[in-house]
Amino acid sequence: MARLRDSILANYGGQAWIALMGLAFVPVYVGRLGAESFGLVGFMLGLQSLSLLLDFGTGVFLSREIARRHHDPARQGSIRQLVRSFEWLVWPVALCIGLAICLSAPAIATGWLNAETLGRPTLVDAVVLIGLAVALLWPSSFYAAAMTGLEQQPRSNALAAAFSTLRYAGVLPVLYFTDTGILGFLAWFVLVAALQTAGFAVAAWRRLPAAPEPARFRFSELFDAHRFALGVFAATALSLLLTQVDRFTLSALRPLQELGLYTVALTVTAGLGRLLQPMFSAIYPRMSRLVAQGDVATLSGLYHLSSQCVAVVAAAVGGVIVAYPEDLLRMWTGDAALSARIALPLAMLTAGSVLNGLMIVPYALQLAHGSARLAIIANALALALGIPYCLHAVDGYGLAGAASLWLFANLAYCALFVPAMHRRMLPGEAARWYLRDLLPALLAAGVLVAAAKALRPTLEQTAADLAWLFATALLAVCAAGLAAPDVRALVRTQAQRLRARSAE
Template structure:
């Protein structure tokens, strides 16, 4: 059986490479395409996130179900039939996504977006290509969730590294060598998306155990998923809507150029997901298995350890970004105007996304127990709270208002959701989680970053400036790790803390 430590490391390696590719090439895309056309790419990524609603919770259900079946000899042989049954839903849904976006391309390009430089025909054609690209990539999430549930993290992340390199590096070559602009970028994106979906599907099927019955569609497999999957769907639907409200509202109320600048800040803050998702992907299947077997002590130990490691990484990165938002943007993009306009929004976005990231492990614990109602309720309440605030804040303060509301919404979810969760799951451990897992690394990293800001308030776009940010990041990470008992133990006892329970 793959060791949990190896799964975590493989997952982090894959996500780190994808993040490096994105951060390395986004400034180049911005230079080649301009803010408005880059805004179209940001719009594509927003639509891509929204398309995950049509997953209907299947991916999360598979992660939990496969983690349990893979270690149960009586149910292991039914895994191929389970995958085949849901495949009959996945590919038609992908086709539906393409049709819906293609049919609405005219309205989306003229009524929703507000391009000034792009001609109406070019914008409409771009939205059509966006629909094709999103549809071709969409099945990848299904196969990725299945491979994560089977704990095939090494193979999964090798594929992620290969296709991230092809997607980002290849798109830059297309822009530079062909001069095809936005159309060439989207065509390349669609081509790589198709290749990734097909290749990931083949990799999954090669890793499945032999079936105990004919591998064909079984309506009972789909019906058996309906209660948990629909709960996850509701949670995911509200969560995705909440996560895209700022961008959707900003894109319709403000000029496309401003939305493009905001998308740059959102890209940076979205990098936090690369710090959290690897741990979630590796730990969630194991939490599900421990929860189903009633092994509470091991479940608690894994939950607290994973939370501490995530808190260390988030505290260090959020501290540096919030201390030097404009400097980070200037070093990254080389665009002084974009850095100046988006510095404050970036700090607010990053702080809010860091809070959201801290809540990922508690959410994994809820899913492992098959409990979705709390997360659904919190997300729904947050949406009701956020919609009027976004309308007012964006109308008055633009992208700074959008970022401020995002921070407030996540702070609300944190303060309300965590106490409610710990009243039912791992009762009596909230104070231990907050005071030992979260607070020490956050306070340590914040102290280092605030001290650095006092010593050197601004950082220039020079090798010395870059070296200073690297030094501060390393110091914040070291301080956060030393302040976290679990992280210290993981470093000192490399082979022990994440052995398979």
Template sequence: MFVTNYIKMNKLIKNYVSLSQLKLNIITNYISKLWTNLLSFLLVPIYLYYLGIEAYGLIGAFYTITSFINLLDLGLGTTLNREVALRNSTIESKTTIPNLLKTAEIIYWCMSVALIILLVLLTPIISTQWLKADKLNSETIHWAVVILGFTIAIRWAITPYKSTLIGLEKQVSLNIFECLIITLRDLGGIAILLWVSRTIVFFLFWQGLIAVIEVFLFVILAWQNLPIKNIQARFEIKIIQQIWQFAMTVNWTTLVSLLLTQLDKILLSKFVSLEKFGYYAIAYTLASSIITIFQPFMVAISPHLTILIAQGKIDKLKYAFHKSSLFITILITPIATVFIFFAPTVLEIWTHSPEVITQASEPLRLLSFGILMGSMIQVQYLLQLAIGKPQIYALFGTFSVLFATPMFFLLLPRFELIGAAIIWAILNTVYYLLFSRITHFYILPNEYLRWLFQDTLIPMIICFTVSFINFQLQSYFPEIQIISIGIVTVINYGLLFLWYKYQIKSMLISSQNRKLKI
């Protein structure tokens, strides 16, 4: 009896420790992301003031054009995250993590050098033949592109160290470090603009310098946090042979994701001026803040789902899936509805620019709606990665690219910013309706209806209804518009919190009833 009780208590303690670590990771992820977003929210208007909309558009356009460089990752970043989490779950496999990191490290540094060479060769084409500038001279654009290329290449080498830390669930140390680096980079950038030079070249030079410091410190942080430190790590071809198939499938999904998320901006940077692209970049930056709201949670839950599947705990997996999906819906829907219904007011608060309000309001509405729809399926994508079947997303995404590409070429020349945002909204709505259904044919097939209604649709209907009523009432009380937006956001979060508590209680009761039947 004593032995039985001891075993049960030991299991309970282990579960508590695991849960505490997961919660700690989530909390620190959110603190880090909150600080990052706060800096961005406060500093972007300052960047616009000192650098101008064209320089801001140049930075956004360059990152968009070079986003396809991520394909050189070959899916290794995501694969490394998953492999570290799997190997760290058993004592025997922990000894292989140093060799895994060393192998990935050498691959990434080789690619980083190749990337620098590639971007140097592409600089003349990007700076003279692709980007359209009215106010920035050609020499400024050239050096800006050179420095941005170097910064991207040097930060490329961070991926294996960051993926390792996430897989080890060392996200507390990771978040503290990233907060310090981002603070130094962003506040230092403002100092450069205020006291050194108000030019984009000096501003970007500081970003590149911080990137060098960042990658150096990441190397130290990752190796110091390995579970096994007294092993001489070495490069192993065998490791590549073990993971290459999964990595290539992930790379396929990366290609699809890049095409779906960047094609609008790549084509816009060609069809419209840098000034107009700057307006779209502002709308997209604000809309994509919806993603940053739940991204810290996704980073924390990913290795947790992988471990549950590896240990065969299907009931816990179902609970984690629904709880995570519902949590994301509740987290982002009130903010998304504010962007959708009150875009001009939000842009006025943020930028104080009449031109930005005029040009970016409608794209912000459509982009926010699209991102809201696309965010609902993110936990399902994590499940696919956890079970080693990302090809479901890859196949669906491939068909989506084939549908979206001609639509972009058809609508962008005529409707420009609005056309790009409309396609984005339609595409993500199709993902919400069809991709989710296809996923549940293969994974947790009996959980689809609960996910569709309880986890996503009902919370969205609640928020949209409350926001629409407030939107209609604002025409009668325009003087309290900002206050009413704050009130309706609090109401939405309050209602969704009650819905969340009710659903969690319902799932726990259902789980207990199943155990009693057994």
């Protein structure tokens, strides 16, 4: 089992590399494929996100249950039975996902996607390849959840980074040395998806504790999980549906090219999400163990420290993107017209992602207590109001209207969902979360980024401006970290330890 610090660092390192891989090659993809073909990539990413709800909450349940059993000698031997039992659910669902998408390919190509230059045969073949890629990649999240429960984040992130490199960089020869276009691009993603799932499956099974008997299917393992898993499934399903409303509304009401442009903005905000998700992956199994042990004091300390760490990263990175959306896009893509068109949607999506990131620690605490009720209620209300809102907003305001749904939904979550969670699980600590965990870091980073924007309002594609951007982000992280009291205390403690070791 890795220490919590090692798990967090491994998660950040792995996710930063994955985000870099995802961002670095997008201008190449758009340039080689065109915005319309790249819109199919956005459609694939949307289907991948929606497919996650079909795990029925088993991934979150598996992480929590393995974490609880792994530290109980009397139950360690049952972990293999648990994983094998859920495999009998995971693989048939993956097969159904692939079949459903492939069989629906003609209908999707004709009745859903508004292509202007791609022919119908190409669209049908592309959707079939998308179905295979989604189905083959889907089980990898199940095995990654098992490794999270075992607190094997360093190994899990090393695997994820390796396959991310293979996926994003490995496709370049296909684009440059073949004339297969979008079909060759998607075929490569199918191959890497199969390799990734196989790699994660082997790694997870090798790390499971030994058992006195061979792993076999047990229906009781599925039945015991049904209440919590279905609650997580409902919350996740509603959340994923909400996150896909904007892109599927765009794909239905606007030209496919606009979805391609929107996907560029989503790729940037996905990078921000990858910088925040590592905290959830590291603290969720630890919180689950602390809840099971009844250690409220340690749990509260971990909750507030991790909330401040998330606030530091979200405020600094998100602030820079919101301050310089068009300049960042122009530096990245080299396309001034594209950058101007999606700068406002990018700023809105980033602000929404910052707010969403601030809530991952409260959500982890809720799941560690075995409850998803508040998330279900919040997501159901947001979805019920969000669908008609998005239809109107996209029809009237296009890309900016689509992005506004994510921003307003997360504003409502942060104002209403988090106080209700505190009343149930950490009574009396909501004010501390807002005023001590979030506000100092957000203010410090915001003031520094605003000053940088005032000193240099626009940036060009020069080395000096790129250095300015990185320096602003780094200083914003430092300012936010110094303003967050628990983070500041942690840094001081670590510095004292290093000095003590160097003196020995």
